[in-house]
Amino acid sequence: MSRRVVITGLGVVSPNGMGVPDFLHGIKNGISGIKFVPLFEELKFNCQVSGVPEFEWDQLKNYITETSLYGLKGKGIAFGIKAALDAWTDAGNQIVSEETLWETGCVFGSSVADTDVIKNAITRVDAKESKKLGSRVVEQIMNSGVTAYISGRLGLGNKVISNSSACATGTQAILMGYEYIKHGMAKRMVAGSSEYVDSYVFGAFDSMRVLSRKFNDQPEKASRPMSMSAGGFVPGSGAGALVLEDLEFALARNATIYAEILGGSNNSGGQRNGGTMTAAAPAGVVRCIQEAMADANIGAESIDLISGHLTATIADKFEIQNWVDALGRRGEDFPLINSLKSMIGHCLSAAGSIETVAAVLQIAHGFAHPNINLEDPLPEIIDLINANNLPTTLVNRDINVVAKANFGFGDVNTCLIISKYNNN
């Protein structure tokens, strides 16, 4: 029997807010988390700005044991631990459990293990000093590092899975967690993703000439999805996490319910018919969105808000066209649509989970966050959807259903349909 799945906890490490209260304030007020990075100027990158969370190592003091914190160097892991444990306690749970929680699992995603930690290993080994690496390197360079830390701290005993699907990683993790609960395989899943974009990953994107390079002196203006003056995306770092829970399990423990996941879909365009390693095939995107609506058993007319992928590249206008085709809605009739990337940049693997936290907050608090830096929307986009549907200031309005999608390298797509929880 299919189970209903609700969201009972949120955690976030975002360039524009550490923790949910700061993040909520940030997205309501259009606060940018993009900063100039002097190292990137020194490294002669074209893009010298990035979404950087205000993270300090001692913020983890109350999250993991002192001995575990000593020797932890991987920032992607650190962001993931903070977001996941914040979500866990936000859901009303204690961090320390004496027993293994067999009914609770974790799906947490990342793209690459921390390359700064890998660099340390490479440098030591090449200098013939491998014996000095110690016991803490393997656990931080394995791709499952972040899930290992989270599940170990919380004592999770159900499925513990590390997923990777480029920029669709975060939404994919949440969809997987949802599906396990829906099909009765788990009662609770901690789902999310993290990203620490260090200079090596950043440099590789910079070399592809897909990053914003004209706003290095005005970092908060650098991420401009859907804008005529957009010239590429701004990579960012962070993590987002949700506690997903079987509705009956949540009700039985009197949990606060933020929203319900009605359904979703994860597919690929097969890198055919316009789809490539780096571009999404329109047919795949349209199909993914339509499958998500079918899974959620809703019609396109129910969608109040789209939380787009919308990175500020040439793909933005194609994405809007795909939404129009998938929903069969255009002009005035199109839903509100926004891109969190205008404030925090593109957090790659973490994008989907941070943006889903934002989507849930918009449902729970009844608003649509502004698209900042959208003084000059692309005419091709305005031709498809009315400018009124592109909020540039905070819109206070009841938001019942959000479609949240992300599209990643490898032509992979994920779409989630999230709704206000209705007790019926």
Next chain:
Amino acid sequence: MDRKTILTELKKVLAPYTENKEMLDGINEDTDLIRDLKINSANLVDIIIDAESTYNIEIDFDSADRMYKVGSCIDVIIEKMNQSA
């Protein structure tokens, strides 16, 4: 360097790997690193690496295997310091 001085310095080496720092105050040569101090066995290699750099010595595999009690750690450290002197 006498055993007492080494024991005092060893406390600093063990501290980052010991969850309950208060337990370090009362250690003696019979204290077992894993059983008494609850040090994670995987961290024993980190303690060896730190001891090597603190005392400027090299600890081979066989000697490392003996380092499970405070007293045997001191034995190995003294032995290796004498070798390198």
